[in-house]
Amino acid sequence: MTPLLRCGPLSAEDGEGRRLYSGVTVSLDEECLTVLEGPSGGGKSTLLRQIAGLAPSEGVTRELGGCRWGGKALPGWRSEVNLLMQDAPIIPESVLENLKFPYDLKSAGDRVFDSKKAGKLLDEVGLGSIALDRPASTLSGGERHRLAIVRALLWVPAVLLADEPLSGLDGPRASRCFDLLREHARRPGHAVLCVLHDPTMGRGADRRLCLESERLTVL
Amino acid sequence: MTDLIQLTPVDLLVATVLVLAAGVVSLAMRLDIEKRLALSAVRTVVQLGLVGLILERVFALRRPIVVLAILAVMILFAGREASNRSTRAYRGMRWDSLLAMGATCLVVGAVVTQVVVGVQPWYDPQYVIPLLGMILGNSLNGVSLCLERLLEYLSARRHEVELRLVFGATRSEALREPIRAAVRTGMIPVTNIMAAAGIVALPGMMTGQILAGAPPMQAVAYQIVIMFTLAAANAMGSMLIATAAARRLVAADGRLKIEQLR
Structure with a gap:
């Protein structure tokens, strides 16, 4: 079966010049939640940022659904291969504006902000009681992570690269968010690559990868 | 422009008293800026003096x-x-x-x-x-x-x-x-x-x-x-x-x- 996403070869070093990994190619299958595990500082975030084209990556081939993307087309790639960033950053506006701003970009194309679906997803992650006009800067770390998950799921990217999306969430909420990511991944034409540190939750994934000792291996 | 009061070197020396006064304030209040003040004052005189000389030449040349x-x-x-x-x-x-x-x-x-x-x-x-x-x-x-x-x-x-x-x-x-x-x-x-x-x-x-x-x-x-x-x-x-x-x-x-x- 042809993978939905294929990206590589990827190599990276840390700030001190230590090699993190070399010649790694990431393949993600359709309708599949892949979990990426590995020791801290091993380059998992860098790998996701390289796939998204946010970290330097030379001579890399990026394929989605058999089509190649690169150069000036990378913004289009990012809108389909969406990165859920580790620190769940926000723009200094309201909660609603934080959900809506991507729809003002050219990359939105035919996408329209669905307020009904947004309300439903906010309810599901436990943010249903939050006022939408509240400044997003007043949200806690866990609330920001959940808001980021809702924004990403509303966007419906073909592939979602989630970098520790459950950090700062308590057990039941982390579990519900993980379920939502898995539901997204298992839809036809979609996939999710998720960095997790919780091995128990990781066992609920369809596939597990480990980035350790400069290599990416299937567990 | 006929009633322009011309400044002489003596006038400039009198004005120096003012910057010296600023230096005295610095010393009295231990602001520790008197050296910087002196250096800046000297730079002002030298830089502006040079500019004045150059401009006079340039104005005269008109090239x-x-x-x-x-x-x-x-x-x-x-x-x-x-x-x-x-x-x-x-x-x-x-x-x-x-x-x-x-x-x-x-x-x-x-x-x-x-x-x-x-x-x-x-x-x-x-x-x-x-x-x-x-x-x-x-x-x-x-x-x-x-x-x-x-x-x-x-x-x-x-x-x-x-x-x-x-x-x-x-x-x-x-x-x-x-x-x-x-x-x-x-x-x-x-x-x-x-x-x-x-x-x-x-x-x-x-x-x-x-x-x-x-x-x-x-x-x-x-x-x-x-x-x-x-x-x-x-x-x-x-x-x-x-x-x-x-x-x-x-x-x-x-x-x-x-x-x-x-």
Whole structure:
């Protein structure tokens, strides 16, 4: 079966010049939640940022659904291969504006902000009681992570690269968010690559990868 | 201009007493700035003295090539100074600030000297050098503030910029807000000066002209021209430096090249 996403070869070093990994190619299958595990500082975030084209990556081939993307087309790639960033950053506006701003970009194309679906997803992650006009800067770390998950799921990217999306969430909420990511991944034409540190939750994934000792291996 | 009071070297010596008084205050209050004050005072005398000597020669020569050479030196120094003032740096910053200062000085300077004032001949040093000097001096402030703000934004609010990028923002979409914030900051000094002109203090050039015996309304007319010129110069300089810097720090494919920022 042809993978939905294929990206590589990827190599990276840390700030001190230590090699993190070399010649790694990431393949993600359709309708599949892949979990990426590995020791801290091993380059998992860098790998996701390289796939998204946010970290330097030379001579890399990026394929989605058999089509190649690169150069000036990378913004289009990012809108389909969406990165859920580790620190769940926000723009200094309201909660609603934080959900809506991507729809003002050219990359939105035919996408329209669905307020009904947004309300439903906010309810599901436990943010249903939050006022939408509240400044997003007043949200806690866990609330920001959940808001980021809702924004990403509303966007419906073909592939979602989630970098520790459950950090700062308590057990039941982390579990519900993980379920939502898995539901997204298992839809036809979609996939999710998720960095997790919780091995128990990781066992609920369809596939597990480990980035350790400069290599990416299937567990 | 016949009733102009001429300043003699003795008058300048008397004025030195004033700066000495400032030094005495520093010593009495242990401000520890007396050495800096003395050095600055000496630099003022030497630098302005040299400028005066050079200008007298240039005014007497009235040769276009000499005027252009002086302008080139002024632009070089202004470009260097604009990049030196920034606490952060990236490769090519000096070229960018030189380009911003040079283009602003030449375009806005050409409009004000050739179209508005209508200097005859076009290179008349008495008009061209002080006018372009004012443009450079003021846009230097705007350009350096704008550059500092942009680099600070891209560094401190990097994740906010990347948040737009991960949803497929193009380079220009991702840079819209940082550039807007930077240009706004670059424009603050000139808008402040324009708003307070004549209320808080008489602007320097107008004061100078009045002291030199020009009719107040004529000094006002010149000052208005200068203010509007400075507004245009600040806007253009800020926009140029912000765009040039932003394009160096964000690749065409939208990647924020933060590693280039030191």
